[in-house]
Amino acid sequence: MSPSNGRKSLLHRLSSTEPPGEESEEQVAEPSEPTEGESLSAKVGLEAQPAAEEDSVADALAAMPETARSDEEFLSPGDILEDRYEILKFLSKGGMGAVYLARDNRFGDARKLVAMKEMISAFRDSVTSRITLETFEREANILAGLNHPAIPKVFDYFHHDRRVFLIIEYVEGSDLESILAEIDFPLPQEKVVKWGIQICDVLSYLHSHQPSPIVFRDMKPSNIMLRDDGRVVLIDFGIAKKFQAGKRGTMIGTEGYSPPEQYRGMAEPRGDIYALGATLHHLLTRRDPRKEPPFTFDDHPMSDFNPTVTPQLEATVSKALAYEIDDRYASADEMKLDLMRLLEPSDRRPGALASSPLASIEEMSPVWSFECEDEIRGTPVIFENAVYFGSYDYNLYALDAETGKEHWRYATEGGIVSSPCVWNETIFFGSEDQILYAVYSRTGRIVWTCPTDGRIRSSPEQEYDHIFFGSDDHQLYAVSAKSGQELWRFDGRAPIRSSPAVSGELIIFGSDDGNVYALDVQTGELRWQCATGSAVQSSPAVAEDMVYVGSGDSSLYALDLANGWAVWRYRTKGQVISSPLVSDSLVYFGSNDHHLYALDGSRGALVWKYATEGSVVSSPKLCEGAIYAGSADGHLYSLDAKTGDLLWRFSTGGIITGSPAISNGVIFVGSADRVMYAVAANPSK
Amino acid sequence: MSIWKRLFDRRRRRQKAAPVRKARISREYKRVDPLQIGQATDIGKARQANEDTFLTLKSLIGAESEPLPVGLLIVADGMGGHVKGKEASSLATRVAGGVIVRDVLLPVLTGQASRVPNRPIHEILTEAAMSANQAVSEMESNAGTTLTSVLVLGHSAYVAHVGDTRVYYLDDNGLQQITQDHSLVNRLVELGQISVQEAHEHPQRNFLYRAVGQEHELKVDTHFQRLKAGSHLILCSDGLWNPVPEEEMADVVRNSSSPQEACNRLIDRANERGGEDNITLLLARVDH
Numbered sequence: 001m002s003p004s005n006g007r008k009s010l011l012h013r014l015s016s017t018e019p020p021g022e023e024s025e026e027q028v029a030e031p032s033e034p035t036e037g038e039s040l041s042a043k044v045g046l047e048a049q050p051a052a053e054e055d056s057v058a059d060a061l062a063a064m065p066e067t068a069r070s071d072e073e074f075l076s077p078g079d080i081l082e083d084r085y086e087i088l089k090f091l092s093k094g095g096m097g098a099v100y101l102a103r104d105n106r107f108g109d110a111r112k113l114v115a116m117k118e119m120i121s122a123f124r125d126s127v128t129s130r131i132t133l134e135t136f137e138r139e140a141n142i143l144a145g146l147n148h149p150a151i152p153k154v155f156d157y158f159h160h161d162r163r164v165f166l167i168i169e170y171v172e173g174s175d176l177e178s179i180l181a182e183i184d185f186p187l188p189q190e191k192v193v194k195w196g197i198q199i200c201d202v203l204s205y206l207h208s209h210q211p212s213p214i215v216f217r218d219m220k221p222s223n224i225m226l227r228d229d230g231r232v233v234l235i236d237f238g239i240a241k242k243f244q245a246g247k248r249g250t251m252i253g254t255e256g257y258s259p260p261e262q263y264r265g266m267a268e269p270r271g272d273i274y275a276l277g278a279t280l281h282h283l284l285t286r287r288d289p290r291k292e293p294p295f296t297f298d299d300h301p302m303s304d305f306n307p308t309v310t311p312q313l314e315a316t317v318s319k320a321l322a323y324e325i326d327d328r329y330a331s332a333d334e335m336k337l338d339l340m341r342l343l344e345p346s347d348r349r350p351g352a353l354a355s356s357p358l359a360s361i362e363e364m365s366p367v368w369s370f371e372c373e374d375e376i377r378g379t380p381v382i383f384e385n386a387v388y389f390g391s392y393d394y395n396l397y398a399l400d401a402e403t404g405k406e407h408w409r410y411a412t413e414g415g416i417v418s419s420p421c422v423w424n425e426t427i428f429f430g431s432e433d434q435i436l437y438a439v440y441s442r443t444g445r446i447v448w449t450c451p452t453d454g455r456i457r458s459s460p461e462q463e464y465d466h467i468f469f470g471s472d473d474h475q476l477y478a479v480s481a482k483s484g485q486e487l488w489r490f491d492g493r494a495p496i497r498s499s500p501a502v503s504g505e506l507i508i509f510g511s512d513d514g515n516v517y518a519l520d521v522q523t524g525e526l527r528w529q530c531a532t533g534s535a536v537q538s539s540p541a542v543a544e545d546m547v548y549v550g551s552g553d554s555s556l557y558a559l560d561l562a563n564g565w566a567v568w569r570y571r572t573k574g575q576v577i578s579s580p581l582v583s584d585s586l587v588y589f590g591s592n593d594h595h596l597y598a599l600d601g602s603r604g605a606l607v608w609k610y611a612t613e614g615s616v617v618s619s620p621k622l623c624e625g626a627i628y629a630g631s632a633d634g635h636l637y638s639l640d641a642k643t644g645d646l647l648w649r650f651s652t653g654g655i656i657t658g659s660p661a662i663s664n665g666v667i668f669v670g671s672a673d674r675v676m677y678a679v680a681a682n683p684s685k
Numbered sequence: 686m687s688i689w690k691r692l693f694d695r696r697r698r699r700q701k702a703a704p705v706r707k708a709r710i711s712r713e714y715k716r717v718d719p720l721q722i723g724q725a726t727d728i729g730k731a732r733q734a735n736e737d738t739f740l741t742l743k744s745l746i747g748a749e750s751e752p753l754p755v756g757l758l759i760v761a762d763g764m765g766g767h768v769k770g771k772e773a774s775s776l777a778t779r780v781a782g783g784v785i786v787r788d789v790l791l792p793v794l795t796g797q798a799s800r801v802p803n804r805p806i807h808e809i810l811t812e813a814a815m816s817a818n819q820a821v822s823e824m825e826s827n828a829g830t831t832l833t834s835v836l837v838l839g840h841s842a843y844v845a846h847v848g849d850t851r852v853y854y855l856d857d858n859g860l861q862q863i864t865q866d867h868s869l870v871n872r873l874v875e876l877g878q879i880s881v882q883e884a885h886e887h888p889q890r891n892f893l894y895r896a897v898g899q900e901h902e903l904k905v906d907t908h909f910q911r912l913k914a915g916s917h918l919i920l921c922s923d924g925l926w927n928p929v930p931e932e933e934m935a936d937v938v939r940n941s942s943s944p945q946e947a948c949n950r951l952i953d954r955a956n957e958r959g960g961e962d963n964i965t966l967l968l969a970r971v972d973h
Binding site for chain 2: 260261263264291293294295296323544545546557558560562563565566567568569602603604
């Protein structure tokens with residue numbers, strides 16, 4: 001390809017208001033690299049390519065290797081062919097041969113410029129040569145009969161010295177691929193839409209050709225020339241089309257703009273519409289489909305790459321890109337209409353503002369609310385129609401789940417930030433007064449206490465009739481649930497704020513020293529440990545022999561339960577204090593980077609993420625297909641578990657650090673605004 | 686009885702079970718190799734050279750007194766013309782193998798009790814593939830290769846792959862393909878545009894959209910598979926899975942007396958069906 005003349009000359013085509021500079025851009029785009037060698041072409045399997053309905057010259061030509069050419073075979077400026085075409089300069093060397101700028105001297109002093117394309121190089125055998133020549137002539141004749149402003153006119157073709165030349169209209173301009181490569185900002189949408197309209201127009205012309213429709217088959221940015229006056233022209237029309245053998249010439253590389261049905265040997269007009277959709281997609285997102293896995297347009301909305309793309313434009317491009325041929329626009333005319341509608345200034349389709357979730361959320365009112373004397377930082381627990389939770393006002397509260405009326409409260413001497421757990425009608429919870437309490441659920445009377453030497457911020461876990469919890473005194477304790485008598489303790493060398501998880505014979509928890517520990521649950525002996533980059537305050541979740549846990553180093557880790565080896569980790573942009581939730585092979589968790597994440601459990605691949613406006617410290621909960629989580633932005637969110645779409649959000653007056661608890665269709669969540677809320681899971685409209 | 690008590694009792698029972706029958710060595714006593722690996726490669730019937738490369742490494746000792754079976758299996762299917770393809774697959778295998786040996790196998794052999802590799806295993810496998818990519822890209826030729834690495838650690842298998850060299854997992858629930866081919870036809874099958882059968886016969890069935898040595902940046906797919914006792918992992922190039930139907934593969938594996946025998950028989954099956962491509966397969970059986 002000819003080198004571009006620099007940013008200015010390409011940019012001016014975008015604005016199409018400035019006149020062209022002195023050195024105007026002269027370029028006729030060509031297909032890129034030639035094929036490489038015999039064995040490579042054979043490997044590519046080109047000979048076995050499915051026959052298209054019109055056996056085009058290009059396919060046959062592509063099956064032939066290019067023989068090496070010496071410089072003498074090129075024409076030189078000054079050479080005159082057919083007694084009229086004078087070579088002015090060599091423009092480019094394409095796969096099929098050279099392209100020259102020539103002057104047609106038939107018209108005396110008029111400076112009639114034409115492009116002279118050399119079509120075929122030396123043949124390998126005469127049979128192939130005759131077939132390709134006849135095919136080529138047929139196609140040339142069809143082209144010669146076309147008349148459309150976006151199609152370069154074919155003026156002539158002739159043989160010369162074992163070569164065949166095509167004389168076509170010389171189009172001054174730059175192709176869209178070069179323009180895209182020269183800029184680093186997105187192309188203006190309005191321009192792209194206008195070009196799309198022009199292309200639909202020419203496609204419509206081609207597709208309604210008599211006696212049989214002409215399928216362009218090679219729509220892509222490098223085949224669209226943009227002229228000074230803002231008009232587009234299609235070039236490389238069928239005749240010079242060549243199957244791209246891939247950068248390295250082996251079995252690698254696919255045509256990103258081609259529709260799926262092309263690989264079934266079908267080439268029909270609606271394939272051009274797909275290719276146009278792929279082209280517009282590339283121009284708007286700057287993502288080259290040839291560099292992505294095939295047919296993955298659906299993987300991301302266009303707005304992920306270009307936030308300025310409107311939903312309507314996205315819908316139009318997506319419809320053109322439907323993999324099923326019948327789901328696409330039935331004709332270029334239909335697509336042109338939709339594109340033209342996008343340009344109407346008064347376009348106010350009702351769906352346009354739907355992407356903003358806040359607009360459609362009504363103010364939700366809770367079923368009930370209960371106010372304490374200080375922040376509620378922990379998670380409530382529900383048991384037999386009562387809600388139990390701790391507050392920073394030193395109390396553990398027991399409320400009626402239906403009405404929110406207080407049954408009793410138990411006063412400790414320190415703030416309660418952890419979450420209680422229930423077993424055998426007893427509520428267990430830790431306080432910043434360094435004591436773990438066991439209190440009878442019905443009356444709030446003390447059953448036993450277990451003192452430690454540090455504040456307790458870890459939530460206790462019950463298993464095998466024992467209570468396991470951590471303390472700021474660096475210890476992980478295992479005590480009898482009945483009596484509070486200590487069974488063993490383990491030194492974690494730093495405060496332990498994460499809550500332990502028990503799985504089989506192991507108990508797993510994190511420490512502020514950055515390690516995840518797994519101990520034998522009976523003896524407290526260390527089985528394995530895994531180092532992360534920073535404090536682990538998130539509580540692990542165990543599922544299918546994997547341990548998922550977040551770290552202050554901003555990653556969510558997946559560890560092998562058997563030996564603690566990290567299988568994968570997913571990096572976020574903020575500390576992960578939230579404890580993950582696993583359901584149906586998906587792992588859900590929040591990060592201090594404000595997002596709620598859903599990952600594939602076995603590979604750590606992102607399924608979806610949702611942006612809130614504050615850190616998500618709270619751990620998500622799942623109920624009936626919806627994920628619930630609180631954010632430091634003060635809202636409780638309800639998202640669709642599969643897609644991450646917002647269902648609703650509920651506002652509180654302070655940050656939410658605890659997780660919600662769900663029972664009987666009601667969600668209980670506490671906030672730093674001192675209030676415990678009960679919210680209906682399915683707010684009636 | 687509560688779970689707690691059951692656990693507690695189990696421990697006591699274990700302590701009590703001192704061997705009573707001593708002197709007599711049972712004739713039926715069988716040595717069981719906890720990790721058996723079979724391997725086979727064949728040029729096939731149509732090609733002029735074997736461009737596939739494979740690597741297997743195995744160890745049974747861990748840092749602690751308990752044995753820790755560790756296996757590394759790599760298959761690379763080169764493309765780009767006889768010599769170049771082989772160079773590419775060999776280079777990729779050695780470079781990737783080297784990274785995994787350095788970052789996983791060496792720590793296992795030389796590390797202290799409960800010391801673990803400092804990075805998640807998937808990241809190590811991905812880095813191994815990327816190093817291979819770098820090395821092959823720098824080769825003078827324009828060749829490329831697929832690359833599939835499987836690391837077995839105890840009961841866990843970690844897989845990283847690029848291309849269409851597949852990994853299957855076989856247990857009593859059946860045969861399951863773990864990897865997704867990075868091929869054009871696989872994408873078409875996923876979209877429902879063509880059937881699996883059509884994919885096997887499609888003229889562009891060898892077209893990959895991702896391979897090692899082709900692009901500066903490489904995206905590697907990773908997988909994790911838990912291995913049950915008695916289960917198998919099959920790692921094979923398309924020279925095997927293209928001609929030999931999956932049910933037949935599973936059948937041969939199940940009915941062979943050893944992984945090596947199964948490998949040899951499967952090569953024969955592929956050749957019986959034309960042997961149009963190089964055939965390489967590695968088979969691991971976990972028995973602990």
